Amino acid sequence: MKIAILKERAEGETRVAATPETVKKFIGLDNEVAIEAGAGATASISDGAFNDAGATIGDAAATAKDADIVLGVQAPDVALLSAAKPGAWVAALFDPFSHKDRVEAYAEAGLEALSMEFMPRITRAQSMDVLSSQSNLAGYKAVLAAADTYGRAFPMMMTAAGTVQAAKAFIMGVGVAGLQAIATARRLGAQVSATDVRSATKEQIESLGAKAIFVEDVAGIEGEGSGGYATEMSDEYKAAQAKLVSEHIAKQDIVITTALIPGRAAPVLITDAQIATMKPGSVIFDLAVAQGGNVEGSMPDELVERHGVKIIGYSNTPAHLAADASALFARNHFNFLSAFWDKETGKPELDEEIGDAIRLTKGGKVVNERLKGAE
Numbered sequence: 001m002k003i004a005i006l007k008e009r010a011e012g013e014t015r016v017a018a019t020p021e022t023v024k025k026f027i028g029l030d031n032e033v034a035i036e037a038g039a040g041a042t043a044s045i046s047d048g049a050f051n052d053a054g055a056t057i058g059d060a061a062a063t064a065k066d067a068d069i070v071l072g073v074q075a076p077d078v079a080l081l082s083a084a085k086p087g088a089w090v091a092a093l094f095d096p097f098s099h100k101d102r103v104e105a106y107a108e109a110g111l112e113a114l115s116m117e118f119m120p121r122i123t124r125a126q127s128m129d130v131l132s133s134q135s136n137l138a139g140y141k142a143v144l145a146a147a148d149t150y151g152r153a154f155p156m157m158m159t160a161a162g163t164v165q166a167a168k169a170f171i172m173g174v175g176v177a178g179l180q181a182i183a184t185a186r187r188l189g190a191q192v193s194a195t196d197v198r199s200a201t202k203e204q205i206e207s208l209g210a211k212a213i214f215v216e217d218v219a220g221i222e223g224e225g226s227g228g229y230a231t232e233m234s235d236e237y238k239a240a241q242a243k244l245v246s247e248h249i250a251k252q253d254i255v256i257t258t259a260l261i262p263g264r265a266a267p268v269l270i271t272d273a274q275i276a277t278m279k280p281g282s283v284i285f286d287l288a289v290a291q292g293g294n295v296e297g298s299m300p301d302e303l304v305e306r307h308g309v310k311i312i313g314y315s316n317t318p319a320h321l322a323a324d325a326s327a328l329f330a331r332n333h334f335n336f337l338s339a340f341w342d343k344e345t346g347k348p349e350l351d352e353e354i355g356d357a358i359r360l361t362k363g364g365k366v367v368n369e370r371l372k373g374a375e
Contacts, residue, residue: 002031003069004033005035005063006039006076007039009076012316013319015319016042017072017329018033018055018071034055035050035058036060045326065084068088068089069088071091073092078109087363090106094113094116097263103361113361116128118368118370119357125354127332133329133331136176136180139256142287142317143181143188145285145312145320146254146256146284152253152281166190167190168191169191169193170192170252170256171256172245172259173269177258186210194211195212195213195245197237245270246274249277250277250278250279253281254284255283257269257270257284258294263370265291266294272297276306281309282310283311284310356368
């Protein structure tokens with residue numbers, strides 16, 4: 001089979017969907033690997049490194065020509081895939097709820113779109129989960145960016161000239177990114193607290209040495225979503241949480257927000273009125289800024305200052321760690337395909353549980369039930 005990797009063309013995208021490591025592994029499964037020239041440049045991978053691993057380097061047209069499988073970080077434009085084989089698989093991030101027109105275009109082109117962000121959160125798919133691998137790096141980078149923007153030190157420092165107090169960091173949303181943010185802020189020496197709508201995360205927060213900040217004794221919490229994701233909260237819970245956050249956030253130096261609900265705009269966790277209660281010089285990093293933002297007034301890739309508080313957030317946080325993000329993403333791709341590789345047929349055969357979850361299009365139609373349910 002021919003596996004193709006094109007250069008990413010989305011604005012600000014620095015990652016690549018393969019590395020020399022995964023190229024060698026795919027070739028070890030008796031595949032041909034073609035990579036567009038310059039595809040790895042922004043991730044510090046040269047064409048020569050890919051070529052040494054056994055890949056063929058060419059232009060976009062030659063790379064996609066007769067491809068059986070196309071691997072991407074973000075889904076390539078259908079026009080780039082016109083020379084791929086009919087029914088070719090394209091595995092990438094599709095953001096299908098926001099870009100239904102792109103999904104329709106893949107269906108019309110007869111391509112089989114496999115949305116990697118729809119990978120089910122089950123034990124056997126953990127090594128294939130791109131959202132987890134990329135969120136891990138995003139949580140780490142968010143703390144580093146906040147520390148760089150913050151005008152003071154993170155750890156307590158005892159010097160002959162006096163003591164520098166440790167920064168207080170508050171993590172809102174304790175998924176993969178939030179847990180990594182807690183760990184990173186702790187390593188930098190901050191006093192860390194965290195909150196989440198899912199009560200099950202309290203033990204995780206405390207196991208990392210942070211203080212858990214939770215709403216207690218409120219009925220009707222709906223935060224325990226399926227597949228490890230959070231869902232919408234009850235109005236009673238929202239009111240109680242807003243009060244708790246307002247009281248706590250006024251004492252913080254750093255706040256990292258990470259809350260996302262799949263298929264919906266990011267929930268607003270911090271209002272302008274709450275920002276006004278924070279100390280001048282405090283920093284908020286909004287990891288959800290690209291999906292509408294958790295913080296009122298946040299803007300992707302811009303530093304916004306409100307009431308003396310600096311608000312930052314990247315439209316593509318993992319892309320700021322391109323080499324490592326690419327390495328993890330590429331391994332997710334290989335783990336996914338190799339797990340279903342049939343040695344007799346020389347190609348992957350998806351099972352129903354994972355195949356039906358991530359497949360968006362097949363046979364000229366949109367077939368994913370989650371997308372149909374969102375119409």
